[in-house]
Amino acid sequence: MFQDGFPNYMRDDVTKAVRLIPHKTYNNGVSKDNIQYYQDNNVIRFPYRIYYNDISDEVIDNLSVRQKMILHCIYSRSCDGFVRQKHLYSLLLMDYEDWAIPYIVKICDEYVLEILEMTYDILKEQDTKRIKRFCLENIVQFCKSYNRMISYWNEYYRYRYKNFHHYVGRKLFRECFGYSRSMERRKKG
Structure with a gap:
């Protein structure tokens, strides 16, 4: 379910990152609704929402930069706005790769004003x-x-x-x- 949200060459990193997501959920794990974009002639598809409890910072700290980005992207779809904002903030402060852009754009059409303000404050200073x-x-x-x-x-x-x-x-x-x-x-x- 998460593999479709990232390029095929990242399959191993996605698998490793996803294995670390806590099994405890608020609901059913992921929504049935998906977001779909195109990037470099490939379909990118990821869940509209995830309902997993947040992953600990200690777990994330022990991952490669790419694996951290993957988890930040996945958790930008969290049902908890504070969790979405925390992970988007971390992602925006990284030298994020192009495959993270769909997650950044999608979160900005939502209703949490603080996420829009934070994203604008960071991106207005970037190319x-x-x-x-x-x-x-x-x-x-x-x-x-x-x-x-x-x-x-x-x-x-x-x-x-x-x-x-x-x-x-x-x-x-x-x-x-x-x-x-x-x-x-x-x-x-």
Whole structure:
């Protein structure tokens, strides 16, 4: 189930990392819903949510850099927003590889404002050409993510950010991920 979320050449690292995930869960382990993107002409598919208890920092500290990234990606799908934020933060501070980008982009169309703020604060200081290229490669899914981010602003944050142009989600998607209105027209063509 997690192997499809990473390139085939990482199979051994994914297997080793996944074996360390605690068997104790909040629910059924993983949701039936999957997220799907394309990257380098390959399908990347991972669970919308995982329900595993968080993995200890001590376990993560004993892994290779790549295995740490894998676990941070997997736990960015946690049902617990604090766990998602913790692992995304760790991932963003690493020299993350391109295969981690789908996980970074996906978490940003969700409703946790603190995750959007943290991600924007980190990415606005980085060169995000690789992320922008990924978003362009997945233009239909990315435009859906942008619209989903807007719906969460409208539902939960409109009172705080009355002007959408000042909303951190909009800034993140436009400045760091490369969203533009022309993408909406291009996805239809």
